Amino acid sequence: MHRSLRLGLLAAAIGIAALALAACGGSSSSSGSTGVADGSDSRIPAGAPFIDQDRLRFIPETLRVKVGETVYFKNSETALHTVNVDGKNVSGNMKKNDVFTWVFQEPGNYRITCDYHPQMKATITVDPS
Template sequence: MHRFTRPVLVATLAVAAALALAACGGGSSSSSDKGVADGSDSRIPAGAPLIDQDKLQFNPSQLTVKVGETVYFKNSETALHTVDIDGKNVSGNMKKNDVFTWVFQQPGSYKITCDYHPQMKATVTVTGS
């Protein structure tokens, strides 16, 4: 039987905790979690409204934009996704790294879903210009 000294045990537990946090994403949020592109994808301007499709969810699940503003949707995972607005597929099938844009022309609240994954839901609220 091995006996660990207290410093070795504490260090081992610290490493295990760090690995567990890294596996869960570490609790930090990316810019797409906030609905704003960070400019890391040259197809999406920095600061543009962005909803990311990742881990079988829309991220963020709620976004507010102005009438006429372009919203970017990006599929960041290997699963096939769609962007349905109020029940209508507007994007077609989106493969990994595909980007789709949509301009909301009227104020209102729009339900965003995916044909393949009914648990994926988001709301885009569009305000007057």
């Protein structure tokens, strides 16, 4: 009797956890958290390297591209954001729905931050082409 009760509670807990994880997914951005645009924003080609600025975060927080690839950044929220590459603001102020592009010319690891929100951090690894 106790064993079946425990199994039932365990199954219920697993079901609740699965629903909670599913509820956390989804985004209004042009990509989930994959770093690849899905084509839902006509300014960002499907399959392009993509970082969204949403919920005061860069999504995804890590991205890998090749030298010469264009990386797309989109501000999906009302807060102003910037794109700083290794501490230098390269985008200016980005308002909601602004899209900014940047092409990395040298291989390496680049730190991406926002002037207004110090918790926003991402790393882009650029591989030789």
